[in-house]
Amino acid sequence: MLRIGSVVLGVSDVPRAAAFWMEALGYVPRDDAEDDWVVLVPAEGSGPQLSLGLSETPVQERPRVHLNLYAGDAADQAAEVERLVSLGAGRVDWDHCPDDADFIVLADPDGNRFCVIDTGRG
Template structure:
């Protein structure tokens, strides 16, 4: 049996990304931190880990893979993520009425915030 243990995000500024993703996801880093690598785990104990790997890599758009983050209050989460340094991404092909907002972290790694309010199909 396989399961997702960790999603790895490559980054240039490990400290900045560590601050962003721990606050964004309410995750905590495994200590002690490794040189150039941080494993973040959910404080609640539920969900996959997110690892940050300080290995700069070429940014490709559109990305081949991205995170879909489910939110019970999408508007509030988008505002909160923007206050942490995330940016909204305009995509002219986004369907009208789509249940997601495309965003990127402080280094341009894209993710979506999906409206998963009770009663909505996420």
């Protein structure tokens, strides 16, 4: 049986991206980080790995794959969005977002888009 071992993001600055995602998720490097590659793992417990690899390809405005980060409810979502923005994430004004969306679209410092989901809506 296969399982997902790692989600990989292409980034233009691996150390900067690693610093952002470690603070955002509470992750640590699995091994010694390199200038062009690092695998991040949960500091406590198990969970999906996040691998960051040096990439020269441009960021996609509407990526086919992205991360969804789950928040407990609307208040948690708002607090997490503000925390992530303070770490260097940017808000994305996405015109495809429905009026009643349970998600907020952000971009990491490299421009990779991700969503923060309010899971309290049921």
